[in-house]
Amino acid sequence: MKHNFGAGPGILPHEVLKQAAEAVINFNGTGLSLLEISHRSPEFEAVLDEALKLVRELFEVPEGYSILFLQGGASTQFALAPYNLLPEGGKAAYLETGVWANKALKEAKYFGETIVVATSKESNFSYIPKDFEIPKDAAYFHITSNNTIYGTQLHKFFKSPIPVVCDMSSDIFSRKVNVADFGLVYAGAQKNMGPAGVTLVIVKDDLLGKTNRKIPSMFNYQTQIEGGSMYNTPPVFAIYVSMLTLNWLKAKGGVEAIEKENDAKAKALYTEIDRNPLFKGVCVPEDRSHMNVCFVVQNPEHEKPFLKYCDEKGIVGLKGHRSVGGFRASIYNALPITSVHVLIDAMQEFQEKNK
């Protein structure tokens, strides 16, 4: 039994994996693999429809917003957001809260002027800047809701006079958000929604078609909306597994229920980090992520032995990103609280051994 704390592609529910494996052999009793059926078959169209319906229901996506399953990861959206929303000669505002926010910013520069409204770079992104002004004349304001590498998260979104574009790759479906507060939300699937290979995009329809840019078909949200995420062959398997995962989430009680579980997992783990004299957190407490819990050892000599101790207990994926060091326990939706308790027990036993 492994306890998978990996940062992504991350843990998926066991029953989802079981159903996915079955579909690879014989999909819904068709006698064919899910991998070798037409994406235009009624069988797959039903899968896509269900996946779209589940996103709308679970994430409470209001009328006037389109939902897309695209390819290319959030990194492709770093370019498609300005391609579709930033007019020629316009400017876009960015909040710099980590490497991924910075990568998004870098791609926007290909399309126009950018303004960094605030950054926490000077402290290695250990907090979320809050005291800044959003320029009213920018086309949009881009934020990253959860910073996987640094373990920070926006627990409250900003009031904005302009449309907000949000990269939610590492915390989508982990908590209730008000979609109407956003102009565009995008997320790579591989943390809370499914396997790598599909990207969720939720866009407010009336923001589109206003840039005067000529956008190639595949990069144009409008084309993808008209094609119903099937302008070309979609990533069939990744969409199917996402549909299964969303169904699993629905059966668990939806986003509200999982948010409570996620809060409980985070609280238990941060409580131990703060209590245990061998460890300490790396972010300011008020901005601590409920998805990626980053912490370090007080005594550097304990780092490798603790990782080894965890490894022996089946706790995997705990090594922190090289730019922060230490440990990162990713506690995505599918990670059961029992795994968090196994980690907490390991921390306590390790403390006992190192008295």
Next chain:
Amino acid sequence: MKHNFGAGPGILPHEVLKQAAEAVINFNGTGLSLLEISHRSPEFEAVLDEALKLVRELFEVPEGYSILFLQGGASTQFALAPYNLLPEGGKAAYLETGVWANKALKEAKYFGETIVVATSKESNFSYIPKDFEIPKDAAYFHITSNNTIYGTQLHKFFKSPIPVVCDMSSDIFSRKVNVADFGLVYAGAQKNMGPAGVTLVIVKDDLLGKTNRKIPSMFNYQTQIEGGSMYNTPPVFAIYVSMLTLNWLKAKGGVEAIEKENDAKAKALYTEIDRNPLFKGVCVPEDRSHMNVCFVVQNPEHEKPFLKYCDEKGIVGLKGHRSVGGFRASIYNALPITSVHVLIDAMQEFQEKNK
């Protein structure tokens, strides 16, 4: 037992599907699913390395060419080819042999001037134009090696004074080609290489960096080459299944061996179409595809009953594309010759019944 003649996503080898399903549950004995491991893990890096090595070996890709696994399908490459190869103010030449060639052409128009050197549109693309001149001052000459919808195929490539860009989505790995004759080859995986969700790109390195365009990172072949197909999270599962399929092809004797099988399958089926008075082919014989065999009934009243007869025998995916009608038997690499014989038997039995 189904005989899968679907046009794509198409049939994959049974043993590949079996291994893929196992990996979804427990990948290589790690105790984790392939879907929930890091793409930076040594386990997945080994998969990607092997897949790249197999492409280089089986397709005999020479030095000076880079191999990439990207997302977004061939439709994304329709835009990325001109984005990367067509200089500002330059022009590109296209051979129009069907809907997909036309879609590629349409995307190039976003980036510069285009010239259609020849078209067979007037005959619903029933042949490959051969009498034309390739403009020496164009940046590249774009062709589609196999036209899935119409059942035509380029059996001989053109001598070109400029780099040739080729969409090989529906016949890659089905026959020996000389990669050195091309500047860029791309192919969606979902016919002969793997499941939908990954696209193979083979590009001649010295053609890159010459357009003076500022290309966003994800759309820039150079970035993807430097990132080793991992500039961002790659489509892990689709690459893994492609690796398995390429390994299967290698074990079968590689491209040369499969080409012989494909020729035998095509010959058997076209012979029956020409012999059987109930059916007729739709393309000029010299351009008939060895991947997608398109044919119609002489008497329109036979169309539905024949499809029904086939369905009862487990022959699936035979319905032709709406723009051609009739039947399309896709006989990709993984389709065994026994399935072709089942179809031929069905055609002969159907003839007997309709005497």
